[in-house]
Structure formats: structure tokens, C-alpha cells
Amino acid sequence: xxxxxxxxxxxxxxxxxxxxxxxxxxxxxxxxxxxxxxxxxxxxxxxxxxxxxxxxxxxxxxxxxxxxxxxxxxxxxxxxxxxxxxxxxxxxxxxxxxxxxxxxxxxxxxxxxxxxxxxxxxxxxxxxxxxxxxxxxxxxxxxxxxxxxxxxxxxxxxxxxxxxxxxxxxxxxxxxxxxxxxxxxxxxxxxxxxxxxxxxxxxxxxxxxxxxxxxxxxxxxxxxxxxxxxxxxxxxxxxxxxxxxxxxxxxxxxxxxxxxxxxxxxxxxxxxxxxxxxxxxxxxxxxxxxxxxxxxxxxxxxxxxxxxxxxxxxxxxxxxxxxx
Amino acid sequence: xxxxxxxxxxxxxxxxxxxxxxxxxxxxxxxxxxxxxxxxxxxxxxxxxxxxxxxxxxxxxxxxxxxxxxxxxxxxxxxxxxxxxxxxxxxxxxxxxxxxxxxxxxxxxxxxxxxxxxxxxxxxxxxxxxxxxxxxxxxxxxxxxxxxxxxxxxxxxxxxxxxxxxxxxxxxxxxxxxxxxxxxxxxxxxxxxxxxxxxxxxxxxxxxxxxxxxxxxxxxxxxxxxxxxxxxxxxxxxxxxxxxxxxxxxxxxxxxxxxxxxxxxxxxxxxxxxxxxxxxxxxxxxxxxxx
Numbered sequence: 001x002x003x004x005x006x007x008x009x010x011x012x013x014x015x016x017x018x019x020x021x022x023x024x025x026x027x028x029x030x031x032x033x034x035x036x037x038x039x040x041x042x043x044x045x046x047x048x049x050x051x052x053x054x055x056x057x058x059x060x061x062x063x064x065x066x067x068x069x070x071x072x073x074x075x076x077x078x079x080x081x082x083x084x085x086x087x088x089x090x091x092x093x094x095x096x097x098x099x100x101x102x103x104x105x106x107x108x109x110x111x112x113x114x115x116x117x118x119x120x121x122x123x124x125x126x127x128x129x130x131x132x133x134x135x136x137x138x139x140x141x142x143x144x145x146x147x148x149x150x151x152x153x154x155x156x157x158x159x160x161x162x163x164x165x166x167x168x169x170x171x172x173x174x175x176x177x178x179x180x181x182x183x184x185x186x187x188x189x190x191x192x193x194x195x196x197x198x199x200x201x202x203x204x205x206x207x208x209x210x211x212x213x214x215x216x217x218x219x220x221x222x223x224x225x226x227x228x229x230x231x232x233x234x235x236x237x238x239x240x241x242x243x244x245x246x247x248x249x250x251x252x253x254x255x256x257x258x259x260x261x262x263x264x265x266x267x268x269x270x271x272x273x274x275x276x277x278x279x280x281x282x283x284x285x286x287x288x289x290x291x292x293x294x295x296x297x298x299x300x301x302x303x304x305x306x307x308x309x310x311x312x313x314x315x316x317x318x319x320x321x322x323x324x
Numbered sequence: 325x326x327x328x329x330x331x332x333x334x335x336x337x338x339x340x341x342x343x344x345x346x347x348x349x350x351x352x353x354x355x356x357x358x359x360x361x362x363x364x365x366x367x368x369x370x371x372x373x374x375x376x377x378x379x380x381x382x383x384x385x386x387x388x389x390x391x392x393x394x395x396x397x398x399x400x401x402x403x404x405x406x407x408x409x410x411x412x413x414x415x416x417x418x419x420x421x422x423x424x425x426x427x428x429x430x431x432x433x434x435x436x437x438x439x440x441x442x443x444x445x446x447x448x449x450x451x452x453x454x455x456x457x458x459x460x461x462x463x464x465x466x467x468x469x470x471x472x473x474x475x476x477x478x479x480x481x482x483x484x485x486x487x488x489x490x491x492x493x494x495x496x497x498x499x500x501x502x503x504x505x506x507x508x509x510x511x512x513x514x515x516x517x518x519x520x521x522x523x524x525x526x527x528x529x530x531x532x533x534x535x536x537x538x539x540x541x542x543x544x545x546x547x548x549x550x551x552x553x554x555x556x557x558x559x560x561x562x563x564x565x566x567x568x569x570x571x572x573x574x575x576x577x578x579x580x581x582x583x584x585x586x587x588x589x590x591x592x593x594x595x596x597x598x599x600x601x602x603x604x605x606x607x608x609x610x611x612x613x614x615x
């Protein structure tokens with residue numbers, strides 16, 4: 001048998017062949033299943049070079065060719081310098097995705113790191129309770145989160161405008177006003193960013209807490225005895241020691257915000273005026289609403305390249321190993 | 325190095341007060357964060373007990389004026405909304421996926437940890453690569469395949485592509501490497517077959533990692549939205565998150581009703597969390613999988 005190959009040549013030949021039979025009985029179905037995965041991947045790769053719609057009959061192999069013509073790099077060229085509606089929307093979506101990810105990251109860190117540090121440095125009596133509650137939104141279905149926040153953003157009966165009115169401000173149509181904005185980012189985008197932050201920050205907190213617990217107490221105590229203030233301890237000892245965790249958190253946060261879909265699809269579906277149209281949403285609409293699957297496959301490849309790039313940067317940066 | 329001098333009683337008291345205030349401030353900040361986290365949940369629950377008319381009022385009321393369970397009754401008695409059926413759909417998808425991924429993770433993880441065979445490294449590298457590929461790449465061809473097989477609107481179509489979980493395999497492999505070979509060899513000498521060894525000796529040792537993986541898989545499936553939305557287009561086969569958006573779009577302006585439905589769909593997972601907290605937090609910390 002070519003696949004099964006027992007390592008130890010036992011005096012008992014039966015044992016070895018039983019082992020190799022076992023290996024074969026697992027690896028052969030596994031190989032078949034994984035081949036399906038490779039087939040799907042190959043198909044996805046092929047799709048982006050075609051103008052493919054599943055409604056058209058197309059050529060003999062997977063419906064490619066014929067009325068689903070081969071366009072080569074046409075889709076990608078169109079993305080870069082095309083003037084079609086799709087190309088414009090792709091560029092808008094890419095820009096919105098970048099804005100979303102770049103705004104989320106610092107806000108998330110600014111909330112989670114100090115809170116985790118506070119929670120860790122404070123007495124342990126309520127720590128578990130705090131952590132439990134901070135983690136609740138992470139487990140809540142994004143659709144639920146979106147609906148809860150939609151009621152809060154409601155222009156008339158929502159709480160956020162009620163608070164604004166209470167302080168004498170003018171209420172805002174958070175999810176539908178295309179003109180209002182802050183720091184060059186539209187209010188609708190801010191609204192989904194806030195809801196996303198609320199759902200997501202507990203995850204990073206738990207990771208930071210785990211990392212902070214891993215720092216030996218003697219290091220902090222030694223610094224305190226040498227006269228360092230708590231602030232200095234935080235900056236000079238804690239931060240450098242959790243650097244690998246910080247990088248991990250940064251990358252994970254970036255990756256998941258590049259792929260954001262659920263919350264935005266439910267809350268705005270890209271509105272107003274495509275101001276919250278992100279890449280995943282654009283891919284979804286092109287592939288499953290407009291049946292423009294070749295184009296959508298090309299778009300998802302671009303998203304994949306971004307995700308891959310971030311991951312590779314992470315791997316390079318994480319190569320420093322800390323020991324203490 | 326400077327010699328530490330004993331602080332005078334006065335400075336000791338100052339330090340004590342300083343500590344007290346910084347602790348107090350810390351608790352205040354933490355509790356503020358806590359309230360901001362809890363308030364949306366509380367408002368959801370309170371709104372679900374309001375009449376639909378009250379949810380439209382400006383300014384909004386905090387406590388329900390005339391608390392009513394009418395919204396819940398309407399949902400339970402709505403003939404167009406067979407809620408039990410949707411729970412059953414979600415539960416089927418989640419439980420089926422948990423069972424299959426746990427079985428394949430345990431089996432393949434054990435294989436990679438304890439057996440040597442030709443092409444093992446290659447196969448493992450293959451897994452590594454497949455794990456890096458995000459679902460949005462494979463989503464489109466997977467859909468076309470399901471459509472050709474007539475598995476659109478089938479719950480089987482939803483679970484067919486997620487029977488093997490690369491992360492689960494990695495985790496079990498790590499864990500199996502710590503199992504002593506003597507244990508397995510002793511069973512072999514006693515005449516146990518390889519499958520018996522796996523089922524009776526290896527699986528019982530994997531309780532902790534399987535529990536963590538299982539709960540993670542359950543949560544991810546229960547909350548999954550994009551792929552079920554693509555595959556399940558007929559109403560009666562849908563899972564809960566898709567039903568929730570559908571319910572919201574067909575009941576606009578009825579805030580109390582929608583919030584009651586949201587409570588009903590969020591609640592099971594939060595109850596699961598309270599019971600399995602330790603495993604869940606551990607699992608999330610290890611996996612880097614986001615909900």
C-alpha cells in the first residue's frame with residue numbers, strides 16, 4: 001500500500017499492517033474531500049478571468065467559455081481604470097473598507113488595552129464578573145446587534161437622538177443622511193463603526209487580559225522598588241512585554257474588519273448613497289443579486305490579496321520571540 | 325542601588341489614600357464600560373415589554389409604561405412564523421456541524437500526531453494552506469455546485485462544505501502528541517483494533533479540547549449569517565439570524581415586536597455562555613476565530 005506505511009517494524013507483521021490499514025482508511029476519504037476543496041479553489045481562480053453568470057449556458061467545462069466569455073485580466077484592468085458602474089462601485093467599496101478598518105483599529109486599541117490593564121491591576125473580586133459582561137456582545141449574533149443599534153439610531157424614537165435633544169443639539173438621521181459627516185467620514189459609517197466596536201471589543205479585551213496575566217509579577221515589583229511610577233511600569237514594562245500580543249490583536253482586528261459584512265448588510269445595506277458599501281457587501285451583491293459572478297470572483301481575489309498581505313506582514317513582525 | 329528607607333507614617337497614609345483614589349477611579353471607569361456594554365441589552369429587553377405604540381414615542385421611555393408580554397405571545401401564536409421550526413433548523417445545522425467537525429478533528433489530529441506515513445508532511449502543508457483561504461473566495465463556486473446538485477434550500481447543502489475544520493485538527497494534534505505511546509501500544513498488544521483504540525482510548529482523553537472546539541463550532545454556526553442567507557432562500561428552511569432580518573423587514577415600525585424576536589434569538593447563546601464560560605473564553609483566546 002503506498003499511503004499506509006508503519007514507522008516501527010514490529011516483529012509482529014500483523015500490527016504494522018493494521019496500522020497502515022487504519023492510516024489508509026482515514027487518509028483516502030480525507031484526500032478525496034480535500035480534492036474537492038482544491039477543485040473549488042481552482043474553479044474560483046478560473047472564474048475571475050471570465051465574464052461569468054450562472055444563468056447563461058456557457059461552454060462545456062463548468063459553463064466557462066461560450067456565452068460566458070474569457071476576458072483574461074479584463075476584470076482587473078476594469079477595476080483599476082474602468083469607468084463602468086461596477087468599477088466605480090468597486091473603488092468606492094475598497095475605499096470604504098479601508099476607512100472602516102483604519103478607523104476601527106486605533107479606537108479598538110484605545111478602549112481595550114487601558115480597560116484590560118485596569119481590570120488586571122484591580123482587585124480580583126469582581127474581575128470574572130466584569131470579564132463575563134464585557135464578553136457578552138462578542139457572542140451575540142451580529143444580526144441581533146445590528147437590530148438593537150438600529151433602534152438606538154432611530155431618528156425619532158432612538159436613544160442617541162434623545163440624548164442629543166436633551167443637551168439641546170440637533171438630531172441626526174444616523175443611518176440615512178448622506179450629507180452629514182465628521183472628520184471626512186460619513187455619519188452612517190460612524191454609526192456602523194460604533195456598533196461594530198461595541199460588538200467586537202470584548203474579544204480583544206479577553207486576549208489582552210490573558211497576556212497581562214502572563215507577565216511575571218516580580219518584574220513589576222522590581223521596577224516599583226526601583227522607584228518607577230505605575231505609568232512608567234505600564235509604558236516601559238507592560239507594553240514591551242505584550243508587544244507580540246498587540247501585533248496579534250492588531251492583525252486579527254484588521255482582518256475581521258476588512259471582511260465585515262453582517263452588521264453593515266443589516267443596518268444600512270450600503271446606504272446612504274453607497275457610503276457604507278464595503279467590499280464584502282459589493283461582492284455579495286454582484287455575485288448573488290446581479291449574478292455577475294466572474295466580476296465578484298475577481299473582487300474577492302483582491303480582498304484575499306489584502307488579507308494575505310496583512311497576514312504575511314504579521315508573520316514577519318511576529319518573528320521576534322520574547323522570553324522572560 | 326539606593327537603600328530603601330522606611331516611609332514616615334504621614335507618607336504611608338498619603339500613599340494609602342492615593343491608592344484608594346486610583347482604585348476608586350479604576351472601578352468607576354470599568355463600571356462605565358460595563359454600563360455601556362449592558363445598556364443596549366437592557367434596552368432591548370425593556371423594549372420587548374413595551375407596546376409598539378410606546379416604542380415610537382418621542383422622547384423614548386426607559387421603563388415600559390404598561391409592561392406587557394403581548395409581543396411574545398404574538399410571536400408564539402403567529403401562524404406565519406413557526407418559531408420552533410426555525411429553532412430546529414438552527415439546532416440541526418449547529419449540532420450536525422459540531423458532531424462532524426469534532427469527529428474529523430479528533431481522527432485526523434490523532435493521525436497526524438501518532439502515525440508516520442508517506443506524504444504526511446505534504447498533506448499537513450496542504451491543510452495549512454487551505455486554512456489561510458477565506459470563505460469569500462470559495463463561496464461563489466460552492467454556491468454554483470450546490471445549485472447544480474439541487475441542494476439550494478437544503479440544510480444538507482449548508483453543512484456539506486464544513487465537515488473538516490483545519491484549526492480543530494491542529495488543536496487535537498497538539499493535544500495527542502502528549503499521549504504516551506505505551507498506552508496505545510499496550511492496547512495493541514492486548515488485541516485492540518486501531519479503531520477501537522481511537523474510540524475507546526484516545527477519544528476519552530480528548531474531553532477538554534473537544535469541549536472547547538465543540539462550543540466554538542456551535543456558536544459560529546448558530547450566529548452564521550452570510551452563507552445560510554445565500555443557500556437558504558425558502559422561508560421554512562431558514563436559520564434564526566436570517567429569520568430575524570426577514571421578521572424585521574416585514575414588521576417595520578413595530579419596535580416592541582422586533583425586540584422580542586431579537587431577545588428570543590439571542591437568549592439561547594447567552595445562556596450557553598453562562599454555563600460554559602471557561603471553555604468559551606479559552607477557545608476564543610486560542611483560536612483567533614471571531615464570532
